[in-house]
Amino acid sequence: MGYISDIRKYVGHMPIQHTAASVIVENEKGEILLQKRTDNGTWSYCGGAVELFERVEDAAARELLEETGLKALSLELFGIFSGEEQHYIYPNGDEVSTIDIVYICKSFSGELKCQPEEVLELRFFGIDEIPENISPPTCEPLRKYMEYRRGAMF
Template identity: 90%
Template sequence: MGYISDIRKYVGHMPIQHTTASIIVENEKGEILLQKRKDNGTWSYCGGSVELFERVEDAAARELLEETGLKALSLELFGIFSGEEQHYIYPNGDEVSTIDILYICRSFTGALKCQPEEVESLNFFDISDIPESISPPTREPLRQYIEYRRGAMF
């Protein structure tokens, strides 16, 4: 199934360190793509677990394609997020301390298509009109991204 699923067979719901690769997609209008998650009903940027021996960039691109139908043509490292803000307990009880490696993608191809198992809807949003219901592990990285964008506008 996957690396995290294999670990969960041994540790159950206890906390694990979880490495993820994520992408904030920007369209030509400067809007960002968010997905409404099926597991907790909140909005998040795209991303997921890095598999054993997988390159982080490849994991980010794979997750983007799986979740949205978009193929990343370029990735720019935005930041690495860890610590207390990245502690999360999933609705199924799985607890993680996430290290999220976050990229920005401004060049992509494809048509939006939700991954039915994980994604309820996909929408582009202006950074001044982000939904209030943001998934907890993505709140701080998204806040920093918006701050970065606002600073770059002046």
């Protein structure tokens, strides 16, 4: 399964520190790719747990490929997000304090393909068309990204 699943065997649902690697994919139109999650029905960027001894950038590229079918040709570090905004309780009761290392990917190849276990839908959205039902742990990073993009437009 993976590192987090192994830890959960010992700690159950109690809070754990969770390192995540995530990717905000931006297409040539400046739209960003979001995925509708199977676990809570909300929208989020791609990402997931960094496995034990895995490089964070490799984890980001792996998660992008697994969840969307896209291969990152380049990744640019956007930011590291932690703290109270990254506290989350999953629908199954697992509680995490996430350190989310978020990359931007503007160069990619492949065809969009949902990972059925985790992703209901994949769709590109304009920066002013982001849906309201965003997965709670991705709200703050997406807000910062939109501020960054709006600042870059002027």
